[in-house]
Amino acid sequence: MSDRISARDRQQEVGALSRDSLDAGDLARAIAAGTEWLGANKEFVNSLNVFPVPDGDTGTNMHLTLLSAVREVEKVGGGTLSEVADAAAMGSLMGARGNSGVIFSQLFRGFAKGVEGKTHLRAQDLAQALQSAAAMAYKAVMKPVEGTMLTVAREAARSATQGARAGLDLLALADKVLEDARKALERTPEMLPTLKEAGVVDAGGQGLVFFWEGAVKALRGEVTVGRQEPLLQVARGTGSGQAARQPEATVKESLRFRYCTEFLLKGRSLPLDRIRQDLADAGDCLLVVGTSDVAKVHVHTNHPGRVLEYCLRLGDLHEVQINNMADQHEEFEALNPAGRATAGQRNSTSPENRENRASAPVSLEARPRPEAAEKPVGIVAVAVGEGLATILRSLGADVVVEGGQTMNPSIEELANAARQVSAKNVIILPNNSNVILTADRVREFVDKTISVVPTKTIPQGVAALVAFNAASDVAANERAMNEALGRVSTGEVTYAVRSSSVNGFTIDQNDIIGIKDGEICAAGKDRDEVAMSLASQMVTEESSLLTIYYGQDVRSPEAQALAERLSDIYPHCEVEVHYGGQPLYYYIMSVE
Amino acid sequence: MGRIAIVTDSTADLPPHLYSEYGITVVPLLVHFGDEVYRDGVDLSSEGFYAKLTSSKVLPRTSQPSPHDFQVVYEDLVSRSDGVVSIHLSSKLSGTYQSAVIAAGMLKGAPVRVIDGRLASAATGLLVLEAARMARAGAGIDDIVARVEDLIRRMRVFFTVDTLEYLEKNGRIGKATAFLGTLLSIRPLLWIDDGEVAPYEKVRGSRQKILARLVAVAKEQAPAGKKLRAAVIHAVSPDEASVLKDAVEGDFACEEILIATVGPVIGSHTGPGTIAIAFHPID
Incomplete structure (x- = not known):
């Protein structure tokens, strides 16, 4: 008994190192610090891609998502803890990029729900909020996979609940959560064979751990950045001269509207x-x-x-x-x-x-809405590379949102694109598996009927657009476009960003790799040889068309030469070559 | 006397022997290669036209018959028949129908009925053939007109062109502008919808692929369980036409199937490589 009293006395002496509860300012600082720390480590998170392809951008996606949350928190300029959590939830949702960003936004949304109406969080409240966060994220993912950031979030919540039951104070609880989150992260390769084969932990889970590390440091008062140059100014009211720190320049603003x-x-x-x-x-x-x-x-x-x-x-x-x-x-x-x-x-x-x-x-x-000029169905497609964007537009895409392999567009960018299209029904072609989830959420923000045809690659997007008929209704088009996906096979030629062993291939850093419908199926030192090997695994006797989209690092005569070789080997196939202009991927091929 | 005379224009693209067999009067449109002017089907055959098309430096233009051309024909026919039914190329594609209507208006009170076929080539031809057969069987003018109007609604025409360039340059591309400007090579599957060229589907791949698709689409669109009358219309690709004819005969309950050539006027607007399937249920 006397021990406990003296312990509490000691805690009160050291001040910041002991906390009974956290308030709105603490939460805002923690979110900002977590964001900052993840930002500092985002390249490391980017490198944790299952495939050693150079489009790993989980870290960037999460960081941009969080920056949007921080900005929204800045904008509300204080308020109650519940309001700060709401702002973070809204900001992260509007800025969510990539699957990891979308899941992060759902964690914030669940957290905000868990702290609704509260002004302070005690250990027990924090545990509850983390449970609510994990539950919301699980609910948002249609087929939750273990060994991902979902697992890390759930284990963190479970740890917090245990800690609260054991009577830990807030800081001790936060430390325990961090430790258990790290342990869960370390176990992700045991749960997901693809992680194990690639020899990495889950990138989204790692991002979440970095965020939590930064947040916990802020709670302990260890973050010096925040003191030297306040990341946030949590003040009540909307007084003038509230110079909030400009988020990183990566957050683009369209200045068409001022x-x-x-x-x-x-x-x-x-x-x-x-x-x-x-x-x-x-x-x-x-x-x-x-x-x-x-x-x-x-x-x-x-x-x-x-x-x-x-x-x-x-x-x-x-x-x-x-x-x-x-x-x-x-x-x-x-x-x-x-x-x-x-x-x-x-x-x-x-x-x-x-x-x-x-x-x-x-x-x-009372402005008459331009019904007459409206089309029955419009299309938003995602692509990176000016050549690809032009091709998609020429096939009938109304708006092409830049993004895909190197930068996943946010919900907001896709929503804006959908609003731009003068049609009540908008079909979105994500053209990347990491954009599908983002696209699926656009309907919540746009007062239009949004359908997503889950195209995972540019060739699938092209096939869907070829199947599109402007005169048909949405349902018929969705059906035709979905059917078209099955008729095309996609090949990609890129380079390995790190050494690894995948699908029985031992790959050195900077080796050229060939990917067929998402599986690495060729590797080597020579770009054309890998492309030829990839093509040999894609072309069948029934194939009648092979299309090559060459990237920004390939010169036109090189692509033409490759096409001629392929044309000689596969005389039953027409071979078409187009400038795609995509970064990182030398060739994107489609066989149909 | 005692019969209805049938008139059409040279774009109906029926095999010439059918015109003489049924006593159908054909008013020619004109084809211009630079300063040279030819009467479609009179001074210029299909074969001669496509040979010229590939060798000529200038693209051909076409022009409708004058009202006077029709007036002369109508006056003659009215004097030796009970009435005239004149069936023409879609008014959205040509001014021919307009000329015919003006001519009919100049023959005050004469029983001349001019029909906007809202179709083209041998699809119009199938209408003309049906009208001529009814006339031969002694049908009255109202019955013939009603039957033709009914067939116009039930006729389906699907076709493909090697390039949309000809349709575009001649301003006949209609709603198929949607297919223009695609950077990838696509083969357009088109149809005639309400009198004008409309896009039906884009196909990527070989010529064989689109020909197969042409037959498949026709089959999808053919009314089930009905006997059909059909035409396969080609711009100098007789081998492909006979393959298509075999496919159509195998797949449809066809009472009759014609092979027709895309004549000089339609050919000026669609270019070589054009191939079409037209059909209608008999009842």
């Missing part, structure tokens, strides 16, 4: 769907989330005034923020919409106000 406009709309029975519809043409990055009593509206627009005026008819505006994204330093200033409107009436000669008066509220509310 003003990032954000506010809370409070009213009674707010028609969220209608608001989304009516504001759809006001700009991009539109987000209307919330309940029928309070909604958060976020939009990038060139006419924030019109958006505000429109919403004023539906309720009261709060925490209005309009940010000119052209400014280097993100400066938020609260704007009084009423004042702006009054000024507009007085000074009706200024061109800006004339424009406002002429078309503002009407254009948002």
Whole structure:
């Protein structure tokens, strides 16, 4: 008994090293520090790809997802712990890239649900929140696979629950969770044979561990970065001059629409769907989330005034923020919409106000939607490489989102692309297995019917587009496009980023490898020989067409020469050569 | 006397012996190679045309018959028959129908009925043949017109071209513009939908592949359990046409199947390598 008292006394003396609970500021700092630490280690996470192909970008994906969470937390500028968690959940969801990013966003979403309404977290609360996080992530994945970051998240949650039952304080609990998460990570190769064969631990799990390491350091007060240059300014209100740190330049902003406009709309029975519809043409990055009593509206627009005026008819505006994204330093200033409107009436000669008066509220509310120009079905495709993008567009893709092998697009990027398409039904072609999950979530953010045809490669995307018929309805097209996937075989020629042993091939770093429908089936030192070997495993007697898309590191005559050799060997096949311009992959081949 | 006379234009692409056999009057369109002008099917045969097409430096243009050309024909026929049924190339593809309508309007009160076939080539030809057979059997003008209108709705025409270039350059590509500009080589499977060229499907691969697909699509679209009348129409690829004919005969319950050549006017707009299947159920 006396021991315990003295222990508590000791803890109180050392201050930051002992915690009964954490508050909103702690949580925000922990998320920021975890993000920072993962960012510092993202290249290592990238290298943990099962295939030694140079497109491992799990670390980058997770980091970008987290940066978006951090930015959203910065934007809410404090608030309760529950609000910070909500902001992180929303930010990570909007910025989610790749499967690991999507799963991370679901962890945040579950965490936020677990801390709903709370201002402080004690050890028991943290354990509960981590359980809720893991449960949400499992629910989001249709076929959960053990030996992935899901396992790490679940083991962390289990560890936290044990720790809380054992009466550990917050910091001891966090340490235990970290230790058990590391152990779970180390066991991932035992659960997933592909990891074992490649001799790596799961990349997503490693990313999660890095994040947790950074977060725990912040809780202990060990992160020095945060003190020297605050990553976050967690302050109440929307005071001016709140110079938040600009997230890394990798977060791209479209400046077609200049003003990032954000506010809370409070009213009674707010028609969220209608608001989304009516504001759809006001700009991009539109987000209307919330309940029928309070909604958060976020939009990038060139006419924030019109958006505000429109919403004023539906309720009261709060925490209005309009940010000119052209400014280097993100400066938020609260704007009084009423004042702006009054000024507009007085000074009706200024061109800006004339424009406002002429078309503002009407254009948002009663503008006839361009039904006539709308197509029944539009297509968004994902590709990297200007040649491939042009080819996909020429086959009928309305918007090609840059991404795929080296950079997975976020839900937000895909959602924006889907909004751009003038069709109520949009089919998304992910063209990469790591983009399918992201694409599947787009429908939550876009007021259109979204279908995903799960194309895993560019040749599958091409086959799907060839099967597309603009005159048919979505269901018929989905069916035809899905059927088309089975009729094409994909080959890829790239190089190994590290030595490894896969499928019985011993591969040295920088060796050329050939991948057929996701399986390494050729390896060697010579690019053309590997391509020839790969082709020999793809072409059958029934094949009638072999298409080669050559990458940015291959010259046209080299690709032509390869095509001629293939054409000589397979006279029954037509051989076509096209410039794909894709990075990292010398050749992408399709046989049908 | 006591019979209905049948008129069409040279784009109906029926084998010439059928025109003489059924006493069908054919008004020729004109084909221009630079300054040279030919009357379709009169001064210029299909064989002669494709030989010229590959050797000529200029692309051929075509022009519709003048109203006067039709007027002369109608006046003559009206004087020695009970009425005239004049069946033509789709008004969305040619001004021929327009000329015929103007001519008919100049013959005040004469029983001349002009029909916009909303089809092309031997698909129009199949309409003309049916009309001529009814006329020979003594059918009245209203019955013939009603039957032809009915067949127009039930006729299906699927075809492919080697290149969309000809359709595009001549402004006849219609909704198949959707197939233009594809950077990958695709073979277009087209059809005639409501009187104009429309895209049906894109096919990647060999010529054999699209020919097989052409037959498969025709089979999918043919009404089940009905006897058909059909035509295989080719632009100087008789071997492919006979392969296609065999496939169609094997797959369909065909009462009659014609092999026809894409004539100079249609050929100017579709180019060599064009091949089509047209069919309609008999009842």
